[in-house]
Amino acid sequence: MKKIRIVSCGAGNRAYGQILMLARMEEYDLVGVCDLYKDKAETIVNKVKELYNQEPPVYTDYVKMFDELKPDAVLVSTPWHTHVEISCVAMERGIAVAMEVGGAYCEEECWKLVDTYEKTKTPFFFLENICYNKEELLATALYRNGVLGEVVYCHGAYRHDLRHEVTHGRINRHYRLKNYMEHNRENYPTHELGPIAKIIGINRGNKMLTLVSRSSKARGLSEFIKARPQLQDLRHVEFSQGDIVETLIKCENGELVSLKLDTTLPIFYSREFNIRGTKGCALMEFNMVLEDGKFEEKYANHEGYAKYVNNATEYYDKYLCDLWKGVTPEIEAEGHGGVDYFELQAFAKHLINGEEMAIDVYDAASWMCISYLSEESIKTGKELQVPDFTRGKYKNRPILDVTELPIYDK
Numbered sequence: 001m002k003k004i005r006i007v008s009c010g011a012g013n014r015a016y017g018q019i020l021m022l023a024r025m026e027e028y029d030l031v032g033v034c035d036l037y038k039d040k041a042e043t044i045v046n047k048v049k050e051l052y053n054q055e056p057p058v059y060t061d062y063v064k065m066f067d068e069l070k071p072d073a074v075l076v077s078t079p080w081h082t083h084v085e086i087s088c089v090a091m092e093r094g095i096a097v098a099m100e101v102g103g104a105y106c107e108e109e110c111w112k113l114v115d116t117y118e119k120t121k122t123p124f125f126f127l128e129n130i131c132y133n134k135e136e137l138l139a140t141a142l143y144r145n146g147v148l149g150e151v152v153y154c155h156g157a158y159r160h161d162l163r164h165e166v167t168h169g170r171i172n173r174h175y176r177l178k179n180y181m182e183h184n185r186e187n188y189p190t191h192e193l194g195p196i197a198k199i200i201g202i203n204r205g206n207k208m209l210t211l212v213s214r215s216s217k218a219r220g221l222s223e224f225i226k227a228r229p230q231l232q233d234l235r236h237v238e239f240s241q242g243d244i245v246e247t248l249i250k251c252e253n254g255e256l257v258s259l260k261l262d263t264t265l266p267i268f269y270s271r272e273f274n275i276r277g278t279k280g281c282a283l284m285e286f287n288m289v290l291e292d293g294k295f296e297e298k299y300a301n302h303e304g305y306a307k308y309v310n311n312a313t314e315y316y317d318k319y320l321c322d323l324w325k326g327v328t329p330e331i332e333a334e335g336h337g338g339v340d341y342f343e344l345q346a347f348a349k350h351l352i353n354g355e356e357m358a359i360d361v362y363d364a365a366s367w368m369c370i371s372y373l374s375e376e377s378i379k380t381g382k383e384l385q386v387p388d389f390t391r392g393k394y395k396n397r398p399i400l401d402v403t404e405l406p407i408y409d410k
Contacts, residue, residue, distance in 0.1 A: 003029040004027055004096075004352070005029050005069075005071045005073070006029065006030060006031065006072065006075060007056075007065055007066075007071045007073075007074050007075070008074070008077060009062045009074055009075065009077065009078050009086050010034070010077035010078040011034070011041040012035070012040060012077070012173075013174070014100060015044070015077035017334075017340065018075060018335065018340060018344065019048065020048065021344055022075065023048045023051070023052045024051075025344065027345065027349075030048065030054060030056050031071055032056050032057050032069045033058055034058070034059040034060065034062045035060065035078075037173060038060050040173075041059070041060070045058055057069075062086055063089060066090060066095060072095070072351070073095060073097070073098060073123075074087075074097055074098070075098050075100075076098065076099040078100075079175035080105075080175065080179070081105060083099055083100065084104070084110075084112060084113050088113065088116040091116045091117060091122035092116065092122075096122060096123040096124070096351055097122065097123070099125070100127050101128050101188070101190040102190075102371075103188060103190075103368055104365070104368035104371050105372055106372050107387060110365040110368060111365070113365055117361040124357060124360060124364070125350065125360070126190075126357075127347075127359075128190045128191070128194040128343075128367070129335075129336055130191045130195055131194050131359060131402045132343055132346070132403070133195070133337075133339050134320070134324045135273060135284045135287070135312070136195035136273060137402075137403065138289075138312060138315060138316070138319060138320055138324075139195075139273070139282035139284075140401060140405060141320065141321060141405045142282060142319055143275065144401075144405055145319065145408055147279065148277030148279055148280045148281065148282065149277040149279030149292070150278045150279075151200055151255055151275060151277045152255060152256070152276055152277060152278065153255065153256050153257075153276040154255060154256075154258070154275050155258040155259075155273070155276075156259055156272060156274075157192055157261070157262060157270060157272035158188045158191050158192055158260070158261050158262065158271065159262040159268075159271065160262075160263050160269050161263065161265070161267055161269070162176065163221060166263075167225055167231050170234075179241070180241040180264070181237060181241075183240055183241060184242050184379075185371050186247050186371055187371055188261060189259055189368070189370035189374075190367045190368065193249075193259060193367050193370060194363070196257055196273075196275070197363065199275060200251060200253065200255050203389075203390050204398060204399050204400060205394065205399065206251055206252055206255075207251065207388050208250070208257075208366065209250045209251060210249070210250045211248070211373050211374065211377060211383065211384050211386050212247070212382070212383040213373070213374035214377075216242045216244040216245075217242060218243055218264070219243060224264075243262070243265050244260065244261070244262050244265070245260070245261040245374065245378070246260050246261075247374050247377075272284065272285060280292055280294075282312070286305060286308070286309045286310070287309065287310045287311075288305070288309060288310070289311060289314075289315055295307075319405075319406060320406075321404060321405050321406065322404070346358060356400065358401070358402040358403075362389050362393075362394075365387075366386070366388075366389050
């Protein structure tokens with residue numbers, strides 16, 4: 001098999017694990033690493049050399065890296081505001097793009113991404129790893145097989161205590177600090193929205209119509225800073241980012257989608273993923289599936305959930321896709337429980353086989369646009385239209401799941 005010659009733009013926290021994976025995956029040949037902070041790139045390259053006896057060259061100028069190395073593909077894992085620009089420069093050169101997630105800053109940015117892809121037809125893959133997660137893929141299979149009935153409501157959250165990461169941004173040279181100082185929005189929408197959009201066919205027979213967002217006050221980071229002497233240089237900073245941002249999206253096919261950003265208050269991690277249909281629901285937080293007619297009505301109260309916690313495991317044998325049925329401990333030890341490996345493997349498979357990308361440029365634009373729209377909605381109090389980045393093509397685009405799912409006769 002001819003290996004994909006790939007480079008990485010970015011060598012920060014997110015890229016670190018991905019670069020090590022690329023260096024050991026048989027589908028890839030890691031040929032270059034670029035970061036504005038040269039020491040970061042050198043650190044990861046030294047690790048690659050130590051573990052795999054490879055020493056890709058280090059760059060601080062990604063354009064120079066593209067032009068000198070002429071790679072087949074690039075992993076874009078840089079600060080959010082640079083994703084689109086780097087991806088478009090790569091596509092203009094015919095370099096296939098695997099772009100990390102984040103939010104867009106304006107509509108023009110999203111259209112630039114779409115227009116560049118449509119002009120160049122360079123393969124583009126959006127690295128939303130949660131689309132490959134076990135719970136989300138189980139829910140997808142349940143819905144495709146009619147277990148949940150017609151989906152009416154979906155909810156997802158990015159509930160992740162990031163107070164340390166954000167407030168240590170100057171020390172660790174992390175871009176989130178600047179974002180939390182300057183913006184108030186749903187800044188990381190794709191973990192919540194991505195799997196939901198795939199399930200209900202956004203850009204493939206369905207589209208988002210309108211959005212409205214609301215924000216709480218911003219207090220979490222300031223209180224966190226007050227209690228820590230080492231952070232007193234931030235004591236007078238006024239953060240813009242509200243502690244909780246909630247967004248409601250109305251879809252053309254009638255579904256209501258609820259998203260929540262919750263990153264600056266004490267809480268344990270959860271995506272709160274749940275899919276509500278006319279015949280049942282899938283609830284990630286309790287690893288639970290409820291089918292109408294298969295649970296006793298006497299348990300349909302505030303105490304009854306305990307009887308069904310973790311019952312989703314009963315659906316694995318029949319409905320879980322082969323991707324997760326065949327998972328090994330080695331894969332689960334990879335980034336985020338294996339999903340980082342799955343998405344990089346999928347990118348390679350799509351490229352090598354000349355296949356349509358399972359998470360494409362239209363998904364990237366429509367999921368990322370939630371960020372700038374939510375910021376505008378919070379500022380103005382208005383409900384806003386969500387652009388159709390497919391320019392009407394969504395009506396005839398067939399459903400495309402990220403992996404083959406078991407489908408049974410109804």
